[in-house]
Amino acid sequence: MLYEEFNKKIRKELKEELGINNLLDVPIPLKAVLNIGIGKMVVNNPENKDKIIEEASYALSMISGQKTKIVSARKSVSGFKLRKGMPVAVLVTLRKKRLFDFIERLITYVLPRARDFKGIMKNNLDKNGNLNISFRDINIFPETVSDKIKNNFGIQINIVSSAKNLNYNIKMWEKLGFPIKI
Numbered sequence: 001m002l003y004e005e006f007n008k009k010i011r012k013e014l015k016e017e018l019g020i021n022n023l024l025d026v027p028i029p030l031k032a033v034l035n036i037g038i039g040k041m042v043v044n045n046p047e048n049k050d051k052i053i054e055e056a057s058y059a060l061s062m063i064s065g066q067k068t069k070i071v072s073a074r075k076s077v078s079g080f081k082l083r084k085g086m087p088v089a090v091l092v093t094l095r096k097k098r099l100f101d102f103i104e105r106l107i108t109y110v111l112p113r114a115r116d117f118k119g120i121m122k123n124n125l126d127k128n129g130n131l132n133i134s135f136r137d138i139n140i141f142p143e144t145v146s147d148k149i150k151n152n153f154g155i156q157i158n159i160v161s162s163a164k165n166l167n168y169n170i171k172m173w174e175k176l177g178f179p180i181k182i
Contacts, residue, residue, distance in 0.1 A: 002176070003100035010175045018168055027163030027172045032094045032102055035156045036060055036138070039073070039088035049087070055149050056090040062143040063155075064092040064102065103159070105141075107177045113140050119181035120173070129169025131159040131178070 006028070014026045036056045042049050057068045071089040094102050111117055114135065124132055138144050138153040163169045174180050 001100070002104040003097050006100060006176070014172060014175055018171060027161050027165075027168045029099055029103065029172075029176070030095070030160050030162050032099050032157060032159045033091060034060060034064055034094070034102075035089055035091040035158075036153045037089050037156070038153070039086070041151065042087055052151060053087055053090065055151055056153055059138050059144050059149050059153060060090050060092055060155075063138075063141050064094055065098060066092055066094070068092050099159075103176060106157070109142055110135075110140055111179065113142075119179040121181055125166065125169070127166065128161075128164055129166040129173075130161060131157075131169075131173060133157045133159075 011023065011026050011028070014020075015023055018026070020026055036059065038052055038056050041052050045052065053070060057070070060068045068090045069092065070087050071091060073084055073086045073088050076084045120131070120133070126132065134154060134156045136154050138149070138155050141155075161169050161172060163172065170180055
């Protein structure tokens with residue numbers, strides 16, 4: 001389990017490598033937000049809205065292992081044919097043990113299955129070093145191979161860490177096993 005390994009071994013190694021005095025100052029992953037945007041599909045097929053929401057929720061709950069939240073539009077945008085209250089996304093926030101389980105599955109199963117994946121580039125990290133990854137096809141996750149999912153959804157994954165320094169976060173992601181290419 002990555003969670004136990006991180007707390008017992010990786011955290012101490014990071015403390016020594018980064019020259020941090022306090023173990024609590026060592027960067028750790030705090031949360032991961034998994035998001036499936038369904039706004040375009042709902043606008044194009046308003047009669048199948050419930051079916052699209054159900055499929056996206058099912059797919060995301062299979063990936064994350066917890067119940068999803070449906071995000072509605074806060075205001076109407078006429079250029080996108082979007083009305084206030086229409087569902088635009090399905091999301092899940094993972095923390096602590098579930099976060100580390102998801103990171104472990106992401107590194108071992110999903111990233112090697114990605115087509116033309118050569119590593120996580122610098123543009124996948126923000127100025128603080130938080131990780132942002134997106135995939136065009138949700139079927140890259142082995143949990144989503146099912147007859148229930150008829151539509152092709154994309155997924156966005158944002159993993160936030162406690163460090164405010166880009167270099168500290170890059171070291172942490174590398175220690176966790178992410179293939180970072182800078």
